[in-house]
Amino acid sequence: MTTASGSRRRHVGGQQSAMILGTLALTAIAVHLAARSAWVSEIVLAIVGLGMTAAVLTGIYRYQPEKPAFWWCVLICGAAYSTGAAIRMNPVSRADPSILLLSDLISLVGAVIAVTALAACWLRQPASRIDFDLLLDTVLIALGGLLASWTTLISPALRAGQGGAVENAIAVAFPIIDAGLLALLMHSIFVSTRNDAALRLVQLAVACVLIGDMGYALDAAGRTDLSSAALLVPHLVGGACIGAAALMPSMVHLNTLRPTHRERSRQRATAVAVVLLVATLVPVIGAGLEFVDRVVMSVLLGALLVGVLIRSERAIKRSSMSERNAQFQADHDKLTGLMNRQALIERFSTEARRDWAGNSVALLFVDLNGFKLVNDTLGHAAGDELIANSAQRIREVVGPDALAARYGGDEFVVAVPTGRRGAGMVADRIVHALTAPFQLHSGPARISASIGIAHTEHELTDATLDQLIRDADSAMYLAKARAVGGYAFYEAVQALDHVIAPTFWDTQPKAVRR
Incomplete structure (x- = not known):
């Protein structure tokens, strides 16, 4: 040597x-x-x-x-x-x-x-x-x-x-x-x-x-x-x-x-x-x-x-491709390939308002249960892999017509042009998709998902997305309180005599739960 x-x-x-x-x-x-x-x-x-x-x-x-x-x-x-x-x-x-x-x-x-x-x-x-x-x-x-x-x-x-x-x-x-x-x-x-x-x-x-x-x-x-x-x-x-x-x-x-x-x-x-x-x-x-x-x-x-x-x-x-790649990287989360929070707001205010005009719109707020345990026991690399695989399953379930974005560390937002019944079917498919075991490089892992659903039949405005996210987030806490894995509608939150959901709205995405 x-x-x-x-x-x-x-x-x-x-x-x-x-x-x-x-x-x-x-x-x-x-x-x-x-x-x-x-x-x-x-x-x-x-x-x-x-x-x-x-x-x-x-x-x-x-x-x-x-x-x-x-x-x-x-x-x-x-x-x-x-x-x-x-x-x-x-x-x-x-x-x-x-x-x-x-x-x-x-x-x-x-x-x-x-x-x-x-x-x-x-x-x-x-x-x-x-x-x-x-x-x-x-x-x-x-x-x-x-x-x-x-x-x-x-x-x-x-x-x-x-x-x-x-x-x-x-x-x-x-x-x-x-x-x-x-x-x-x-x-x-x-x-x-x-x-x-x-x-x-x-x-x-x-x-x-x-x-x-x-x-x-x-x-x-x-x-x-x-x-x-x-x-x-x-x-x-x-x-x-x-x-x-x-x-x-x-x-x-x-x-x-x-x-x-x-x-x-x-x-x-x-x-x-x-x-x-x-x-x-x-x-x-x-x-x-x-x-x-x-x-x-x-x-x-x-x-x-x-x-x-x-x-x-x-x-x-090559220049055109570079511009498209730069725009894609600016609008999408690097780990999952889903839209980021800012891109979701822009797409909802432009394309969704144009293409979904006159339709009911539902928003699903998805939170992963058990992510912190996987992240702490198997390591951050396994946690990143779990997030990426979860995003892929969500993308496959909701299809190309929906807007899917990574909203926070282990939180996702999905907007679909459908009413209450269709939103429940989409949420049910997401819950079942995320309940199936994940085969990670560090070993197998199991998680579940709690989903809050809010929907509107009114004309979409710039304030609609904010309101839907607030309501769906509140419904997600209700779903989490009811059981480990499942979904709840915002109407159930409104019907409660006491407040289970948070009484404040944090405009920033939640920190990564690691």
Whole structure:
């Protein structure tokens, strides 16, 4: 078992190892830029590549990640990148187009492995909670990046290229892969809730690779005149970042699922997609486009438009659903799902007065007998479960036409559009439903219900509900005094010579009887 002090020592050790690796890599890169020699550049590339490999192997051995497949893919990808770059820098290889083509193919294999590994790591979601909106954001960013790549990189490279079909295919493949890398990078930034050093270093490495690939693509398109030494620097920095990430203890978390900031992801993804779209259209304005360019851009713009429309429609539905959920939570008791006291007053004053006009209306005040005993003996969790199950039975008995609300701790109010006889039948069904044993997680429980009934045949007003609740509450005390379980009408209270019911009216709901 790893102790807290052991974990801290590993963390400090990982930081120190990463700093040492970073210092050596920066020194080697500085020598690479100062020497301006192909042979020195190859040596530096070998040093950085071997250092990254050693760091990844050390991290796998030291921290034992449960799923090290990502890091093995990183090793393969790094080896492919380093081999391809070394071949391109070699003076002998530059004179042979077939060898240069081989180096591009090797680098392309490394890029495909990188995209596959990152996609498997950052896009993986449980089947039970796949976030379609986040995936749609990622696709939109990829389409925007691909559109930008076509206008600035792919089309110019195809026009300037003198190679055959394979060379042109490679010139097209790299920007497409980079568009995927950009989408994955932005996706990981949006969804990540952790601030792990390893994750941030991997993200920085991906950004460096994108910058380096863009430099090579611009150079191939004839839009820049950077030296081969300068073009190699971002890839060297990216390799150093990967090695440093592998030495951090948090490298084991890269393959684990993380919670997502959904709102932040949607907002930022939209902003990035719009920026990419605008940045793509700027160089097109006033430019002479060929037929192929127009076709490709029309398809990509159409796909972006469809994606944005789908996303907007889902955002509208999601906003409407959120409003409904917020209103439901404000109007309903969290434990039982029944209306709360305020919602009952509002519904009775609006919908009930409209829909029940001209009908008799009865109000049942339900109090649970024995709830306090269950709550004290089996615990508060059992008490909450009993309240929720009782509410469910009441809901099933009264049906959808009634207004049912949780009025207090173990008290419920039910309003139904019926007369005296119908109210007695509803009360009888509630009494029998609540008398049946409850099978709680903590054990079986038995309770009963005392119900007071008040009814009116007059026109409903704002004061009607208050009066019905007062009268039904008084009748409930009479039912409780008569027997354990049963119901009584308010007329019985009025007929008594002495007062059994309370002589005051408390406008606040009763405290939870626990």
